């Protein structure tokens with residue numbers, strides 16, 4: 502694990518490299534930013550750079566036994582704390598999915614063990630490192646226990662907290678850390694990485710890079726074929742609706758009302774496809790669409806529907822979302838939607 506493995510994030514990495522070179526590392530860092538964008542990898546790369554036997558201006562070498570043990574979570578001077586289920590997943594895939602682990606939390610016992618571990622002298626390296634991933638899952642008791650360590654860190658210690666939700670940490674914790682914010686990756690950077698890491702076509706990579714919204718973790722986990730198939734289904738439904746009787750549309754609404762997940766996807770993808778159609782109508786530029794390569798579908802859409810109808814459908818979709826959020830019955834919302842969408 503070295504800084505060169507990380508895609509993007511030039512600014513955070515420059516700050517850290519400079520601090521390493523000048524020996525001005527803070528005692529505690531808070532890495533914040535969206536899930537899956539590379540915060541945790543950067544934290545590991547920093548830990549590796551501190552302990553690497555052959556560290557250069559670029560950080561750790563990524564190949565020496567020390568770097569390898571940091572990446573394998575077996576370095577004796579790097580104590581890693583994370584919500585328990587995340588541990589196995591991380592080692593298996595090296596992809597982070599912080600959004601999924603809402604039910605997991607870091608236990609107070611894990612914090613006590615960590616405190617004990619960093620109170621010992623480093624056995625090999627120059628300092629003890631404590632990396633807390635998913636810091637937002639620390640409950641209040643655990644945060645208060647942790648605060649003591651931040652206030653009086655034992656010996657030469659480096660603490661790195663990693664979280665997509667820094668606001669869930671006590672102000673007293675945040676104020677004792679140097680916060681480094683990680684920005685979502687630009688679409689172009691993410692697309693290039695998906696081509697090289699997954700061997701995707703340019704078109705698929707460009708599409709998934711938009712869906713992943715700057716998150717490498719999300720981009721790595723998505724399937725372009727499945728995403729496209731879902732959009733094809735929505736497009737088919739749309740054209741089918743105009744030929745359906747009211748009774749048929751209502752029967753269809755019944756199905757959506759009973760399957761909220763499917764209904765939510767319909768609303769999200771519907772908005773996305775309409776937005777694409779409107780953008781294409783204005784610009785004729787395939788690269789500005791979420792679904793790269795969907796230019797023809799967008800052209801058909803514009804030929805079939807007038808601009809006012811497209812805007813009315815967009816309103817209808819966002820109103821349906823608002824009503825569902827306000828707990829209006831899904832049956833009612835689905836019926837209203839499918840009787841009007843693409844029709845009349």
Ligand SMILES: [Zn+2]
Pocket residue numbers: 552553554555556561562563564565566567568569
């Ligand atoms: Zn090394």
